[in-house]
Amino acid sequence: MIPQEPDATNPEVKEESAPEPELDLEIILASTKQKADEYLDNWKRTQADFLNYKRRAEQEKREMGVYANTQLILTLLPVLDDFERAFNSISHKHAKTDWMDGIRLVEKKLKTILEAQGLSPIKAVGEIFDPNLHEALMHIKGEDGIVMQEMQKGYKLNDKVIRPSQVAVGNGEPVEDSEKEVKQDKI
Numbered sequence: 001m002i003p004q005e006p007d008a009t010n011p012e013v014k015e016e017s018a019p020e021p022e023l024d025l026e027i028i029l030a031s032t033k034q035k036a037d038e039y040l041d042n043w044k045r046t047q048a049d050f051l052n053y054k055r056r057a058e059q060e061k062r063e064m065g066v067y068a069n070t071q072l073i074l075t076l077l078p079v080l081d082d083f084e085r086a087f088n089s090i091s092h093k094h095a096k097t098d099w100m101d102g103i104r105l106v107e108k109k110l111k112t113i114l115e116a117q118g119l120s121p122i123k124a125v126g127e128i129f130d131p132n133l134h135e136a137l138m139h140i141k142g143e144d145g146i147v148m149q150e151m152q153k154g155y156k157l158n159d160k161v162i163r164p165s166q167v168a169v170g171n172g173e174p175v176e177d178s179e180k181e182v183k184q185d186k187i
Helices: 021-067 070-089 098-116 177-186
Strands: 119-121 134-140 147-152 155-157 160-163 165-170
Touching: 070 098, 070 155, 070 160, 098 119, 134 147
Parallel strands: 134 165
Antiparallel strands: 119 155, 147 165, 155 160
16 A cells, blocks of 8 residues: 555545654653652641751750649648748747747748749738739729739749739729838838
């Protein structure tokens, strides 16, 4: 059979051309490179996610170690409150006795141990009322928005409030001189 010339009028006769092997290889290579880049990007994202998880887990572990004793410290705070109330209510006659000095040493030792764990008291009297640090129990005469009296001492554990100070806040009414003297005697 004689090869026929391609003819636009005869649809049965088609021009057959051999596919170029270089073109196919370039397409395959480009496709493979694209897949490799996608796999590399996915691997990098997964590696970054893993590193972030690892850092987060280490941070949580450190925080857990720092705050693990919070519950124990919270149960010991009423003991500190009791010491403070006892010292404030003791008569002058008993204040200078040796056994009272011994009790003060026990209180000081307990405070030192708790401070070594990161406990610190929250400053309240004379400060601007801060709802993050203070719990207002009442309003009394005094400078508006200023903590005038502290009913229960508040504490932080490593800059985290574990017990807010219970306070009386000034309502803006002026304090008479006789009331100032009474408050200063209590402090």
